[in-house]
Amino acid sequence: MSGKNDALLEFRDVVKTYGQGQTAFQALCGVDLRIAPGEFLAVMGPSGSGKSTAMNILGCLDAPTSGAYLFQGVHVERLDRNQRALLRRHYLGFVFQGFNLLSRTSAQENVELPLLYRGEPAAQRHAAARQALARVGLSGWETHTSAELSGGQQQRVAIARAIVTQPLVLLADEPTGNLDSTRSHEIMELLVRLNREQGITVLMVTHEADMSAYAQRIVHFVDGMVESDAAQPERETQ
Amino acid sequence: MYLNAILLALREIRRNLMRSFLTILGIVIGVAAVITMVTLGNGATRMVSEQISSLGSNLLILRPGQRMGPAAFGSAAFRVSDADAIRTQIWALRGVAPTVSRSAPLVAGNENWSSSVTGSTNEYFTIGNWQFASGRPFSDEEQQSGRAVCIIGETVRNKLFGRQNPVGAQIRVKNFSCPVVGLLVAKGQGAMGMDQDDMVLIPLKAAQRRLIGKPQDVTVILLSMRDGVDSSQVMTQIRRLMRERRKLAESEDDNFTIMDTRQIAETLSSTVGTMTTLLGAVAAVSLLVGGIGIMNIMLVSVTERTREIGIRLAIGALEHEVLLQFLIEAVALSMLGGILGIVLAFAACLVLSSVTQMPFDFDPGINLVSFFFSAAIGVLFGYMPARRAARLDPIEALRHE
Ligand SMILES: Nc1ncnc2c1ncn2[C@@H]1O[C@H](COP(=O)(O)OP(=O)(O)OP(=O)(O)O)[C@@H](O)[C@H]1O
Ligand SMILES: [Mg+2]
Numbered sequence: 001m002s003g004k005n006d007a008l009l010e011f012r013d014v015v016k017t018y019g020q021g022q023t024a025f026q027a028l029c030g031v032d033l034r035i036a037p038g039e040f041l042a043v044m045g046p047s048g049s050g051k052s053t054a055m056n057i058l059g060c061l062d063a064p065t066s067g068a069y070l071f072q073g074v075h076v077e078r079l080d081r082n083q084r085a086l087l088r089r090h091y092l093g094f095v096f097q098g099f100n101l102l103s104r105t106s107a108q109e110n111v112e113l114p115l116l117y118r119g120e121p122a123a124q125r126h127a128a129a130r131q132a133l134a135r136v137g138l139s140g141w142e143t144h145t146s147a148e149l150s151g152g153q154q155q156r157v158a159i160a161r162a163i164v165t166q167p168l169v170l171l172a173d174e175p176t177g178n179l180d181s182t183r184s185h186e187i188m189e190l191l192v193r194l195n196r197e198q199g200i201t202v203l204m205v206t207h208e209a210d211m212s213a214y215a216q217r218i219v220h221f222v223d224g225m226v227e228s229d230a231a232q233p234e235r236e237t238q
Numbered sequence: 239m240y241l242n243a244i245l246l247a248l249r250e251i252r253r254n255l256m257r258s259f260l261t262i263l264g265i266v267i268g269v270a271a272v273i274t275m276v277t278l279g280n281g282a283t284r285m286v287s288e289q290i291s292s293l294g295s296n297l298l299i300l301r302p303g304q305r306m307g308p309a310a311f312g313s314a315a316f317r318v319s320d321a322d323a324i325r326t327q328i329w330a331l332r333g334v335a336p337t338v339s340r341s342a343p344l345v346a347g348n349e350n351w352s353s354s355v356t357g358s359t360n361e362y363f364t365i366g367n368w369q370f371a372s373g374r375p376f377s378d379e380e381q382q383s384g385r386a387v388c389i390i391g392e393t394v395r396n397k398l399f400g401r402q403n404p405v406g407a408q409i410r411v412k413n414f415s416c417p418v419v420g421l422l423v424a425k426g427q428g429a430m431g432m433d434q435d436d437m438v439l440i441p442l443k444a445a446q447r448r449l450i451g452k453p454q455d456v457t458v459i460l461l462s463m464r465d466g467v468d469s470s471q472v473m474t475q476i477r478r479l480m481r482e483r484r485k486l487a488e489s490e491d492d493n494f495t496i497m498d499t500r501q502i503a504e505t506l507s508s509t510v511g512t513m514t515t516l517l518g519a520v521a522a523v524s525l526l527v528g529g530i531g532i533m534n535i536m537l538v539s540v541t542e543r544t545r546e547i548g549i550r551l552a553i554g555a556l557e558h559e560v561l562l563q564f565l566i567e568a569v570a571l572s573m574l575g576g577i578l579g580i581v582l583a584f585a586a587c588l589v590l591s592s593v594t595q596m597p598f599d600f601d602p603g604i605n606l607v608s609f610f611f612s613a614a615i616g617v618l619f620g621y622m623p624a625r626r627a628a629r630l631d632p633i634e635a636l637r638h639e
Binding site: 101 | 245253550556632636
């Protein structure tokens, strides 16, 4: 569906092996995947099928064992730790399955963190963080620490932290994994808005068909391989 | 970037107040203990050496009886002629002061006090390094006739006359009254802790007749040597002379003792020095224990911090940025601990030295050494676990439980 040269992210025969020798386990067994700019893609599949593994590699948090991962044509697997960190810093926003917020730290400070590493001045950091929190519906919760927030609120702080830098790509690993359906739909609406209004490419792992319905394209993983990869018709949001 | 790292480090310290406090506490106690012990030890050493010099230089003390036995009992006292013989026969001596003393009640006006009354000659003052605050030494006439006049120390003045000048006033000593002709400059505590200024001096003859009732007896002879003479040689000469005069047979032990105050002083100050070293060693152990405490706290917090490091790396922090933050955090905590330790030690030394009346010798060396040692421990154990964590892949660090 996308041309040879306009892929934003591209997997070429990516293999990821955990462990060595006898206990070695292949979590990804030669995955090919092309993602165009501005896409909203859902990744589905049974537990242990390698979804998180693929997301971590796409998010430049992990390196493939073999094969190539191209980010805007750049071979990520050839970059060193620091170069990958800089890719994360400037182009990627990652929403972790387990939130991964700093404990004993206010929502505001958590959201400001990526901007701090980008070296943005304090005034801009504060404003941007406040705005991002407002976008996820958390105005007025800035000074609350993670422990003082509900699961859904923490999830939204994590999303705010991922979008505060206006990343090129937003990767979300089961962003609605432990939320009730109302909250889940709210978050999906937000992701769709970000995708449509700001042109942010969104990659999302989910187990629920309800959620994947928001995506333009669904990739199914089974046993470390892409089993199906299909576009689906645009869906109207309320 | 440095500003960022400092900001992050300070935030982290504030956020983990308890952990920061415990880390600092170990350093504070260790540093304070080492500095206090060594400073007080130095003060004690200096106090001893000051007292040594106040005793008078090259001083020998000759007394009847054996060194360890009950001083005067059993052995005959010296005679005035013994002192004269020593004076004329041993050229290496500069001064010879025969003395007798006895504790006696003192009364002046409505005040009374009991003090040690010593009879001696004017040589007593030169041998003992005594200076006159007011008044004069004994006149030749007073010394020869044994007139009852007295020269008093600061403590006696204080007890009997307050701040008034005692010269010209009368003191009743035991059952005779004598005018005060001189006041001595205070010397303070002696090496054994006794008050050197609590004393009254009267002419030797007056003491022998009116206080002791034995006109020829001399109990202690103070001797000062000329500069540069060998004290052990002088002591041998005196010993030979005294054995001869006291008619001791070859087989008999000495029934008198010669002490070299410098030797006593040196023994004393080297004992104090040993004590100081020992205390310092104990304190160093406490610094080490403090260091181990810091290490523990740092290691315990590694789980939490590893996840924190994983989050920072995942968000786009570079390895060296994270490390810089942790390094600054460790340095800041250690330095704060070190500074607080020094302040605490300073306060403790001030209090303790005023309580024990020891001089307070601020020693920059020990302050620096213990400060840098604690800083090094803090930095090492704050930084090393962080370095290990920052080398992990972000995903591994995040998975750390
Ligand atoms: N660090 C690791 N060491 C060893 N094996 C691993 C590691 N991480 C993942 N695996 C294995 O790789 C396989 C794929 O894991 P992955 O986390 O990608 O699954 P997933 O599709 O995200 O599953 P879920 O839906 O349960 O999150 C699993 O069988 C898992 O056991
Ligand atoms: Mg997963």
